[in-house]
Amino acid sequence: MKHVIHAEWTKFRTVRGWVVGMVVAIPLTVLIGLLGPAGDSFHCAGPNGQKCAGQSPPTGPDGTPVFDSFYLVHRTLTGDGAITARVAPLTGAEPWAKAGLIVKQSTRAGSAYAAVMTTGGHGVRMQYDYTEDIAGPVNARWLRLSRKGNTLTGAVSADRGHWTTVGTAQLDLGSRVEAGMFVSSPQHVERTQSFGDITEDGYPTSATTTFDEVTTDGEWRTGWHGTAVGGASEVVTTGMTEQDGRFRITGHGDITPIVAAGLGRNVENALVGVFAGLIAVLVVATLFATSEHRRGLIRTSFAANPRRGQLLAAKAIVIGGVSFVVGVVSAALSIPLVAELEVAKGFFLFPTSTGTEIRVIVGTGLLFAVAAVLAVAAGSLLRRGAGTVTAMTVGLVLPYLLAVASVLPAGPADLLTSVTPAAGFAIQQTLREYPQVSASYTPADGYFPLSQAGGFAVLCAYAVLATVLATFALRRRDA
Structure with missing residues (x-):
């Protein structure tokens, strides 16, 4: 041969x-x-080759480019602890609008996190570090997110009596984290295609829901305060109001990896x-x-x-x-x-x-x-x-x-x-x-x-x- x-x-x-x-x-x-x-x-380069401001998105813990923009109502948690809340349904929202509980390393866009949430059209989810997603029950009124060491556990309940674990995540977030309630709502996108051409039209959206019967366990510091993670939106109004332990939160943005090649x-x-x-x-x-x-x-x-x-x-x-x-x-x-x-x-x-x-x-x-x-x-x-x-x-x-x-x-x-x-x-x-x-x-x-x-x-x-x-x-x- x-x-x-x-x-x-x-x-x-x-x-x-x-x-x-x-x-x-x-x-x-x-x-x-x-x-x-x-x-x-x-062309978006400066005189010395710098990228234009805002050209590069934030990156997650593994270097993945991410969207990290939402409204957060939070307190500082030191050590182990848990937060429990009842969340009103997200009706009429975008399918991937989210409302739930989150533990985040910091309020910096791209920092590590774990969250358990309800969504506009995809049931209950536990997501962490942008790329990981675990599906839970379609409907649940009560959410709980607990932290013990580096283990974060998301659970749900229909009556606050029987709890079902959605998932767990192993994350080293450090001893001091920000934790609380969040709401996000992604851009609505409509994609149309004609021969040789694909166009996308969209508009910003917001979602509003109510959290009540909020309880916390562990070493929590400071009172509740709101932060627009990723920066405040210029096109939709976000924020929160509190009355008698009920938090009405409006959020905009998304917490996901970026997949759009464009x-x-x-x-x-x-x-x-x-x-x-x-x-x-x-x-x-x-x-x-x-x-x-x-x-x-x-x-x-x-x-x-x-x-x-x-x-x-x-x-x-x-x-x-x-x-x-x-x-x-x-x-x-x-x-x-x-x-x-x-x-x-x-x-x-x-x-x-x-x-x-x-x-x-x-x-x-x-x-x-x-x-x-x-x-x-x-x-x-x-x-x-x-x-x-x-x-x-x-x-x-x-x-x-x-x-x-x-x-x-x-x-x-x-x-x-x-x-x-x-x-x-x-x-x-x-x-x-x-x-x-x-x-x-x-x-x-x-x-x-x-x-x-x-x-x-x-x-x-x-x-x-x-x-x-x-x-x-x-x-x-x-x-």
């Missing part, structure tokens, strides 16, 4: 056009990626040019398989090695290995170069760990490699360069472009990126989907319907199937 691979490698490197095509794929990927931020009219740039934005580089790779891979058939040279190859399946495997190994290197280099150059340009223009960059960037870079290499193997197999089946390139573009690249360019509605876009080879682009995905956040989770927003591994598995399945069929066809056909 080694001598067959060496022979195929020799064929590849001695054809200048194939080598040039692979090399061109690298700057093509990078340049298309740079066109996005370079052509964007947005609020910043992420790794996927830097790799928007991958489709262009991939087309170049597919053309070279196709010609690598079809040129010998077109010129009749395949007879010489079969005479030298009658094991036709082995010959196809050698072609796949060579072109797959070269394509992997091209994909890795393309992604490794695109990510920092595009990010540098985005920072220069004042965009907020979603934080990405080094490990995630390495996974995406290697994943891009695997995407190129498996796509090239698919093209070689398809070329061996069809034996026509133009037809194979067209089939590969229509089956792999076009569905991806239609999905991410918002040309198609969400349903068809999800379907195309689930059942076609374009599902393989999911291997580049870095954004996390949160069930407790209502947002547009579509390929156009950076969210593929399949996981990274699932989408890549679909592409691999196409490559395996095509290779099996091509092997069978080579053995059945004359040269």
Whole structure:
């Protein structure tokens, strides 16, 4: 097998056009990626490269960008303690409007917290540190949030007699925390889509509810006072009134991780040019398989090695290995170069760990490699360069472009990126989907319907199937 691979490698490197095509794929990927931020009219950098005021959102304890804006009625708790209250239903509010009890490390936006709450349309929840969400009963009148050491426990009751634990969280908040009652109400967003264009219209909302029969246990300091965490709203009125132990609180804002890609740039934005580089790779891979058939040279190859399946495997190994290197280099150059340009223009960059960037870079290499193997197999089946390139573009690249360019509605876009080879682009995905956040989770927003591994598995399945069929066809056909 080694001598067959060496022979195929020799064929590849001695054809200048194939080598040039692979090399061109690298700057093509990078340049298309740079066109996005370079052509964007947005610019928000100061004279020394500083971001504009308010451009970067607060970040949670794990570095996740977050919304952290609500109205808080609180006291200082030192050590262990608990707060219990009855909460009136949130009627007519946004589905993810929240009213409940919270223990927060401080009133600084982005600080660690745990909360148990009722919502406008999603029942009772316990949420903590922005990313974690535990569902409880649909309805409950009484809420309790207790702290013992680093353990925070949320519980609910219908009659204050029988309590049901919703969830627990292990958080090191320090000895002194702010705890009490809160209300929030997120922006109302209506999303409309027309061909090639997605628009969002929205308006700020507020929610109001009443807390009564409020009791506290433990070492509490100071009296109750109100704070608009994240800053007071300029468009809606928030605050609280107290009478005879009844707290009427109006809040605005949200306490969630940020998922809307439009609020910043992420790794996927830097790799928007991958489709262009991939087309170049597919053309070279196709010609690598079809040129010998077109010129009749395949007879010489079969005479030298009658094991036709082995010959196809050698072609796949060579072109797959070269394509992997091209994909890795393309992604490794695109990510920092595009990010540098985005920072220069004042965009907020979603934080990405080094490990995630390495996974995406290697994943891009695997995407190129498996796509090239698919093209070689398809070329061996069809034996026509133009037809194979067209089939590969229509089956792999076009569905991806239609999905991410918002040309198609969400349903068809999800379907195309689930059942076609374009599902393989999911291997580049870095954004996390949160069930407790209502947002547009579509390929156009950076969210593929399949996981990274699932989408890549679909592409691999196409490559395996095509290779099996091509092997069978080579053995059945004359040269």
